[in-house]
Amino acid sequence: MSDDEELVVKPPQKHAAGLPAVRTSVSHAYKHMGLRRGVTALRLVNQTEGFDCPGCAWPEPGKRHVAEFCENGVKAVAEEATNRTVDTGFFRAHPIDDLAKRSGYWLGQQGRLTRPMFKDSDDDRYRPVSWQDAIEILASELRSLDDPDEAVFYTSGRTSNEAAFAYQLFVRKYGTNNLPDCSNMCHESSGTALTETIGVSKGSVTLEDVDQADLIFVVGQNPGTNHPRMLTALERAKRNGAQIVAVNPLPEAGLLRFKNPQRVSGLIGRGTALADLHLHIRVNGDLALFRALNQLLLQADVAEPGSVLDQGFIERHTDRFERFTEDALLTSWPDVEAATGLTAEEIGAAHRMVLESKRIIVCWAMGLTQHRNAVATIREVVNFLLLRGNIGRPGAGVCPVRGHSNVQGDRTMGIYEKPPAWIDALGREFEFAPPTDVGLDTVNAIRAIRAGRVKVFVGLGGNFVSATPDTEVTEAAMRKCRLTVQISTKLNRSHVVTGERALILPTLGRTDRDLRAGLEQVVSVEDSMGIVHASRGVLEPPSGSLFSEVAIICRLARAVLDENQPWREFESDYATIRDRIEAVVPGFKNYNRRLAEPGGFTLPHAPRDRRSFPTSTGRAQFTVNPLEVLRVPPGRLILQTIRSHDQYNTTIYGNDDRYRGIRNGRRVVLVNRADLAELGIADGELVDLVSEWVDGVERRAQRFHAVEYPTARGCCAAYFPETNVLVPLDSTAEGSNTPTSKSVIVRLEPAGGA
């Protein structure tokens, strides 16, 4: 937003969806796709015979509604299935310097990429190149490296299982585990904490469990915007008698009340109240909150032995309970109050709801995963559930709500910088010795690129430059690469902040029909609850010369590895990839047959299915997680960087954030009224955000409007990716190396020059 545009601020809304959601969906669909394409797309999104919505990873119910999509799903579909295209004339007219001055929004609005493009070292712009030459440029660069570890292969979470499996096979055959992905910045902390405590990195909850729960915690998550279809599930749970506790520094509209657009009563009525209790927590206070709840449970059980804890479960299925108890009983309430900003009464109210509930689910997203102590916080959530046996029985469990629509499946397929558990089976099946060293994750990849140790960057989707922290550091690093390659659907900043040479390899998206050798190809994806199902593109692709991700990977593999099989077979029939997945990855028996069943199939999950915990001791682990209060120097605030209602990560759909009452602007910082007064800043004043970090470097994001907002005291919020410049590369979560995008210490200064 430029300053002359009219920023409009209204009070935040108290409900989500309803008629405005329908209106916005319809207008986005027709504006970008036109009537015919729009109708086809919306009729088949999330239907068993159609394609998986490229939006979020929330599962589809067994029985589909005719409109099994949400406002933000429609925006995601419209963004991809747009009628607009970028042609070679566009690149002739816009040198890279010019494109680098444009906003991410502008770049995305230009439309779908249609032809491979190449920027050579001495050139100032991209020029068209044939597919064959493009593949050869990348292949010869890869072949010329002294060591395969000098290349990095990033993945974003939209890639199908088939493309992901082929990609990691190619990369490992090439000789490296340098497979960073968006998950490193997302739910890595969840995977790390869950693997350690319950032995499986994924959530243990199904949609049926949500239906049967007595109490659902929604912690650090804004489902009204980021997982709108989750509201339907929460509404159903409420009707079945569940209570909901929202834990969030912001009073997010989607947690307060939901007007279900799938029902007439939802459109015209008052809707369903969702959260029974909102804990208006200070950012990063969650570890303290769950420690406090755990202490209260232990104390209640001392008062009435045997009535509170599930002793049978604890004895049969867990380890280290005594060690945990000793420490939990020492939890300091002054520290709890300082860390959470909550009163003992508020925490007491949540405690009473817990005591009344037999079946408890905890859902969470980025509000828990992107802090220095994120892994410890999630371990403490697991302690909380273990105490009353809330894992591995109906209506209960851990529910990390994933972001990208196939981010969970990509991990299952081996997109991981660590060798997956089935690495030996991979080597046997394809007769090679896979690399065993741990490769580079996202943050370590940036460090290695900056140090000149990595020379080639390949991105299978995503927007590495904008999604990663410390934008100035990362951009400077990327410019040092010998070659950067983006396999993508649409232009973004990663195409215009390039290495010495750069390639754009345009690809089909989820909505596009994928014909290979005259055969219609189906791909598969795994949702946040471990259900694998088919996805079939239905729309005419934006150009006849696009290759699918699978085809690009297979051709690259043939050129680099100088072998024909299995790549020719993979490219002409994706079912053959699934056969090989079945041979290597546990849980995929009869993959092709079961994929043909409507709704797909559920992957095994030992704690959920059998209360079996595949940890080192075969039992779930209680853990000790020290309570530290995130201390903030006077005059500073904790900044959390979030999504508006009008964006998908780095893809910006528009400049509004309807539920939060913000229109026509993204450069806003939401601050509590009392903090504004204390800092002497007026509502609406232009400020710079300056982040302070132990390295002494001052990182600055300029010209944000301060907006008075009911966020917790001492905290503020602003949108990503504009604020990524403030997140220090070296400020990461212990154990998962995830950037601490939700706890950046900042000061607000009157805005400097323009």
Ligand SMILES: Nc1nc2c(c(=O)[nH]1)N[C@H]1C(S)=C(S)[C@@H](COP(=O)(O)OP(=O)(O)OC[C@H]3O[C@@H](n4cnc5c(=O)[nH]c(N)nc54)[C@H](O)[C@@H]3O)O[C@H]1N2
């Ligand atoms: N439309 C749309 N859908 C999306 C996305 C999108 O950008 N747009 N992104 C997708 C992706 S990749 C992901 S990972 C998910 C993200 O889904 P979310 O995690 O819901 O996304 P964020 O906007 O980061 O919201 C974080 C929430 O946590 C709260 N929060 C921040 N810090 C804390 C804290 O310390 N404690 C607590 N208790 N709460 C805190 C914030 O106030 C906010 O409500 O959504 C996915 N779905």
Ligand SMILES: Nc1nc2c(c(=O)[nH]1)N[C@H]1C(S)=C(S)[C@@H](COP(=O)(O)OP(=O)(O)OC[C@H]3O[C@@H](n4cnc5c(=O)[nH]c(N)nc54)[C@H](O)[C@@H]3O)O[C@H]1N2
């Ligand atoms: N400050 C801050 N930073 C964050 C976060 C935060 O909360 N705060 N959140 C983090 C999180 S949770 C995540 S997941 C990451 C997201 O990081 P990424 O996944 O890297 O980023 P996206 O913006 O989702 O990527 C969008 C691009 O993907 C390409 N694309 C879209 N669909 C397809 C497809 O089907 N195939 C291919 N090949 N390309 C496609 C398009 O070119 C589009 O521009 O960002 C992280 N960064």
Ligand SMILES: [Mo]
């Ligand atoms: Mo994410």
